[in-house]
Amino acid sequence: MKIGIIGATGYGGAELVRIFKQHPHVEECILYSSSGDGQLYSQSYPHLTTITDQTLKAIDPAAIVRETDAVFLATPAGVSSELTPKLMNQGVPIIDLSGDLRIQDGATYEAWYKRRAADQSSVQQAVYGLSELNRETIEKAEVIANPGCFPTAVLLGLAPLMKQNLIDESMIIIDAKTGVSGAGRSASLGTHFSELNDNFKIYKVNEHQHTPEIEQILREWNPQTANITFSTHLVPMTRGIMATMYTQLKSDITKEELMKHMKGFYEDSYFVRVRDHEVYPQTREVYGSNFCDIGFHLDERTGRLTIVSVIDNLMKGAAGQAVQNFNIIKGLDEEAGLTMTPLYP
Structure with a gap:
């Protein structure tokens, strides 16, 4: 082709x-x-x-x-x-x-x-192209709206719990960090080396344009979802996103049951890898690849849940997922062209 x-x-x-x-x-x-x-x-x-x-x-x-x-x-x-x-x-x-x-x-x-x-x-x-969650609709689509980088990391992390109504839809806080390539190739003061190097900053506080995209999909899964709190930070690295989500479970569930549910949800999704409880992914572990790695911690003392999701913003957050959607539309192996090993170190 x-x-x-x-x-x-x-x-x-x-x-x-x-x-x-x-x-x-x-x-x-x-x-x-x-x-x-x-x-x-x-x-x-x-x-x-x-x-x-x-x-x-x-x-x-x-x-x-x-x-x-x-x-x-x-x-x-x-x-x-x-x-x-x-x-x-x-x-x-x-x-x-x-x-x-x-x-x-x-x-x-x-x-x-x-x-x-x-x-x-x-x-x-246009069909929303979150590959793992929308395969059947993507297969029949002519126009794909490829998801944003932050929404991809956030939604893949929350989906197993939101779609089963396991977390409190009124309390979702997202704290996300991204590498500078997410700002694109055009030069700007905010991405100038001397401004970014040895620095760590929050930006677009409660104003990031990916906010309504995340809320739109969460409400498709659960119409009762309240407005989210979504904070974004720029870190001095080229690639990578880490999204950390804080929420509350609706009912008692053990960490073993939670891990079984999270892993089972993605058992047929090659590009999503769920870690064991208290084993947390790092951006370096998906660098240059189409993987999304997810870790979590259940605080049994408070009933609160922390979910950590990492992707390469240019791959699973952009071009990699776009090719994954292309493969689905064309009836090809979903992994075709995307099986590169993450670059490490």
Whole structure:
């Protein structure tokens, strides 16, 4: 198959290229860029010299649909909402890595993203691509709204308990940390080396745009879910997310029963690995991979539960999950092209 990647010069686009280079069912990646049209891709990423030396092509929706078997939109917010309607309903799956198609309510999107919402026909057609939780719907989809990086880590950690009504839906606190690549490739003061190095800071306090995405899915699982408290922090590392969730159990359950339930929930999900009780994952242990590792601690004294979920934000939080969704849509082995071992140390 031939794969189109729009926004190939960003980090998400580069990760898609890396994955598809080893994908057994993909012959070629055709790379599109609004800023680098006509340039060699290796000018943007010299480490790909002699590996991926294609010339970047202009974004022409009609040509893209003719040339490709699937299209990935690795674009900033606001771009997909313009391009998706021009690509839809032509028999080519579209997988959008931006947030444009995730939020069902247009007013909510505009309030949190501070930009105009996508056309509702695009949003309504898009399937939320949380691979492990939505496989059957993804299989039949033409348009995928790939989940955000923070929501992927948070939702995979909470799903086994929320979907079985085991935790108090009125009290969910999420404390999340991310590496700097989550901010994208464009330079800014907040990601400047001298500002970030030897530093640790909270940002977008109670205002992160992934908040309504998390709440939307939690309410699909349990309509009684209250507004969450969601804090995000930037740490001086390149890749990785750690989401720590604090909540309260609704009924008495032992740590052994909880571990059995958590592991059983993901027993058919290769990319989600649940640790034993009090064995906590680290971001380094999923670096460069499509794994989500989950640990937990049940405080039997208070009845409170702490869940720790780690992912690589560019892989399971973006390009890796996008390829996993592509595999599901195309009826391929879900692990195709994604079985790379985490880089350690």
